[in-house]
Amino acid sequence: MKRVFNFSAGPAVLPVAVLERARDEMLDYKGSGMSVMEMSHRSKDYMAIIANAEALLRELMGIPEDYAVLFLQGGASLQFSMLPMNLITDPASQSVDYVLTGSWAEKACSEARKLCADVRVAATTKSVNYTRIPTQAELTLNPNAVYAHITSNNTIFGTEYPYLPDTGDVPLIADASSNILSRPVEVSKYGMIYAGAQKNLGPSGVTVVIIRKDLMGRKANLPTMLDYQALAKEGSMLNTPPTYAIYILGLVLEWVKEQGGVNEMERRNIHKAGKLYAAIDGSAFYLCPTEVASRSRMNVPFTLANPDLTDAFLAGAKAAGLVTLKGHRSVGGMRASIYNAMPEEGIDALIAFMKEFERVNG
Ligand SMILES: *Cc1c(COP(=O)(O)O)cnc(C)c1O
Secondary structure (H helix, E strand, C coil): CCCCEECCCCCCCCCHHHHHHHHHCCCCHHHCCCCHHHCCCCCHHHHHHHHHHHHHHHHHHCCCCCEEEEEECCHHHHHHHHHHHHHCCCCCCCEEEEEECCHHHHHHHHHHHCCCCEEEEEEECHHHCCCCCCCHHHCCCCCCCCCEEEECEECCCCEECCCCCCCCCCCEEEECCCCCCCCCCCHHHCCEEEEECCCCCCCCCCEEEEEEHHHCCCCCCCCHHHCHHHHHHCCCCCCCCCHHHHHHHHHHHHHHHHHCHHHHHHHHHHHHHHHHHHHHHCCCCEECCCCHHHECCCEEEEEECCHHHHHHHHHHHHHCCEECCECCCCCCCEEEECCCCCCHHHHHHHHHHHHHHHHHHC
16 A cells, blocks of 8 residues: 655645544444444444544634634635624624635635625735735734634645734634634634634534634524524534534544644644745755745645746655645645644655655756
């Protein structure tokens, strides 16, 4: 068996130890005689799995008691709609703020426009093709907004907030799909944090929502399946949850804990990303489009000074076992997604390939 270094933006690399554990437990989960996939979500074994996943997430992120943790379906993209649906009680008179730092932020904003008349753009860096994060001073926040929405890491453009935006009394909402658990966050500073699992938490199919309890239950007569309050009341089990995805998520959380927790993840991520950016910046052959202060530790875009060599780079990298490095079409070139589960050896192999490619083609 040969494993590659997979730099996919998502679904993305998982820790090998997690995959091995899932393999070992595949046919007979802890003596139950069945796979987790075949188990009733109401069974004792499964109730322990979902409770353990929630407890571990609470422990690793330091989630306070006055926050609910939900495991939902529909991806981070459904949260673009569920958030305004649940928090806006008077769509004609209320206002919300969005900071636009990339395509996902734009999508979140346009979904909100369908549900609220006054959606304001508190800042945007579109004019520089989203190569940087606006500073706090650049945010024109509305103190009367129902909430202010940010995308904490921009998966496509490779930028990440280097600071925690201060929104005063307005609840801060973060789409943290691509950097959750990569660094410590102070959950109490947020109204809600949400993340599709398939970047840093596990497989696709489950979305984590961490929401301050007083923000739930504000809107009456929502469709039950889209109502945070109703979902929280039933422990994310209004209907069958994505059982297997939550099980794998729990294994990933156990792995993070074993490795030393979120602080250790951050230490490694600073080190891994630092190495890769240094290799890019250290050569005129490679270019990085993003402003240094805004650079993401999770998604590293880079281009070749001679873009005609891009296809050859990608083909050579693939032959060397370094796959899914093609950049998003809106940025071009390459993008290396280096989430928690990407081992340092993967970074080293990529840097070695870059040096060799430059030596041959530079
Ligand atoms: C991947 C991604 C999404 C979309 O996630 P889905 O689960 O596919 O809906 C949204 N926001 C960000 C920041 C992402 O990286």
